[in-house]
Amino acid sequence: MQTNSLLLPLLPVLPLLGSVLLPLIGRGRTIFWRGWALIAPIGQLLLVGVMIGQPEPKLNLRWLPDLGLALDLGLDGLSLAMVGLTALLTATAILATREEQPRPGLFFPLLLAVNLGLVGAFLARNALLFVLCFELILIPTTLLVAIWGGERRAGGAIRYLIYSAVSGITLLAAVLAFGLLNANGNSFSYADLAAADLSTTHQRLILALLLVAFGLKLPVVPLHGWQPFTYSEASTPVVVLLGGVVSKLGAYGLLRFAVGFLPEAWVAWSPWLAGAGAVTAFYGALNAIAQKDMRRLVAYSSLGHMGLLLLALAAATPLSLQGAVALILAHGTILALLFVLVDLIDRKTGTTQIAELSGLMNPYRGLPFTLGLLLLALMASAGIPG
Amino acid sequence: MGELLVFEGSWSAFPWATLTCLAASGLTAVYAVRLFNRVGFGRLDNARADWQSTGWRERLPALLLSGLVVTAGLWPPLLLGWSEDSTAQLALRAPSFEPLIAMASPTHPQELPS
Numbered sequence: 001m002q003t004n005s006l007l008l009p010l011l012p013v014l015p016l017l018g019s020v021l022l023p024l025i026g027r028g029r030t031i032f033w034r035g036w037a038l039i040a041p042i043g044q045l046l047l048v049g050v051m052i053g054q055p056e057p058k059l060n061l062r063w064l065p066d067l068g069l070a071l072d073l074g075l076d077g078l079s080l081a082m083v084g085l086t087a088l089l090t091a092t093a094i095l096a097t098r099e100e101q102p103r104p105g106l107f108f109p110l111l112l113a114v115n116l117g118l119v120g121a122f123l124a125r126n127a128l129l130f131v132l133c134f135e136l137i138l139i140p141t142t143l144l145v146a147i148w149g150g151e152r153r154a155g156g157a158i159r160y161l162i163y164s165a166v167s168g169i170t171l172l173a174a175v176l177a178f179g180l181l182n183a184n185g186n187s188f189s190y191a192d193l194a195a196a197d198l199s200t201t202h203q204r205l206i207l208a209l210l211l212v213a214f215g216l217k218l219p220v221v222p223l224h225g226w227q228p229f230t231y232s233e234a235s236t237p238v239v240v241l242l243g244g245v246v247s248k249l250g251a252y253g254l255l256r257f258a259v260g261f262l263p264e265a266w267v268a269w270s271p272w273l274a275g276a277g278a279v280t281a282f283y284g285a286l287n288a289i290a291q292k293d294m295r296r297l298v299a300y301s302s303l304g305h306m307g308l309l310l311l312a313l314a315a316a317t318p319l320s321l322q323g324a325v326a327l328i329l330a331h332g333t334i335l336a337l338l339f340v341l342v343d344l345i346d347r348k349t350g351t352t353q354i355a356e357l358s359g360l361m362n363p364y365r366g367l368p369f370t371l372g373l374l375l376l377a378l379m380a381s382a383g384i385p386g
Numbered sequence: 387m388g389e390l391l392v393f394e395g396s397w398s399a400f401p402w403a404t405l406t407c408l409a410a411s412g413l414t415a416v417y418a419v420r421l422f423n424r425v426g427f428g429r430l431d432n433a434r435a436d437w438q439s440t441g442w443r444e445r446l447p448a449l450l451l452s453g454l455v456v457t458a459g460l461w462p463p464l465l466l467g468w469s470e471d472s473t474a475q476l477a478l479r480a481p482s483f484e485p486l487i488a489m490a491s492p493t494h495p496q497e498l499p500s
Contacts, residue, residue: 025493052468081468088454095447114465255476263478271400278406285413289420297421304410311407315396321473323391326465330388330458337451344444348437354421358428365435371426373448378418381456383389383411 004057008073010280011083012119014040019112023105030097033104037094040112044087044119068179068188072126075335081325082122082252085332089244090115090211093237096340098347107148113140114241121249125168126189127175134171138164142383144238145230156233163226167216174209177202178261193261203265210258217250218306221280231299236343243302243339244332251328259316266316273314281307294342294352305331317337337377344370387462399479
């Protein structure tokens, strides 16, 4: 077995150990909790660094063969990029916690549980395992929004829960249909799904289910009802993960399952999908202009960028798909930066209402350093230089 | 960089949708400038402007991410080098107009002609 394949299981094991052991070993001030929690994402970043440019590591262990579920993991370039982004933004989320983080013994393990679900989904080479990891993300993220969010956090959490539950059920239906209808017989491994010989009707049925499942997660108009509200109510570390990586799981799912396994149906529907992408991009940008709160502005800005992602996936040319992955990485990083900076402004001024803030570039009594970075992040969001 | 690749890659397949997205991307500059102008400039409210500057520990995550954003902007392989082979295998259309899928019968995209 290659060294890489021996290192591969460490990527999910690190956050798993972290989320289980942290409540047992963590004590004292937030800074100590933060230090322990950082071990997992920093370890993942080191592992990703070691695996860059190496042959694709694989691991396949039997789990529940009667169900078609296997611990089938792999790490191609696409997964490597997504795992790297997940590790980076988990570390950012941990560093972005406030000095006195309430209930750290629950908060940090839940963050690491979200990381575990994400890394598992990106490494999965079995569709049922992907669904399992996709669902694993739901509970910790809902709790993180519900317990540590803003004043209207309960509403944000419930919206997120309902939309995500529908997304999860639809994905499960799509994957079950995919596995049961494919000619290789009750197999959910990616290799078998890619080689499945499905009729046009079956392909379109499964694609419709996948579009609902991943469209809710991304999200795209008109499936975006949860996003602006939940983003504005979640605490900054949580929204860094939600907007930076969890939503990108929708784009990854569309790329891996819809473009990868249902190419004929995808090409047939791609003009409509490109149209939906354009509508989402325009709707997000226009709404961002109209916002009076910085968090909601960033949330709608993010929605607009998801429209660009859908356009790139619909076009499915080599360049557009490369652009889609670049956009996932760049947007995840820029969105996290914007939310971190808005949080810094909120900590110092006590508000994120645009009308209540002015003169923050004042070099003596303003926040010039933070505003300088905000200018950089806004320029990057507009495409210069990120 | 991501936007540029998306626009260039999507133009041949869906020019109108790409143009609409391009216009939407232009609106990004509108709300970015509007936000920065409102928040950054103008008079400070004397009654409220008594906040402390941010500390280095608070700045650390923003500094790390800013460094990455600038580095990726100036050195695009940081964004592009990871997944070039994987995405090339998933492509369904050639850079020109003709969908690759229409030229071949296999359902597995990896078996399509490059």
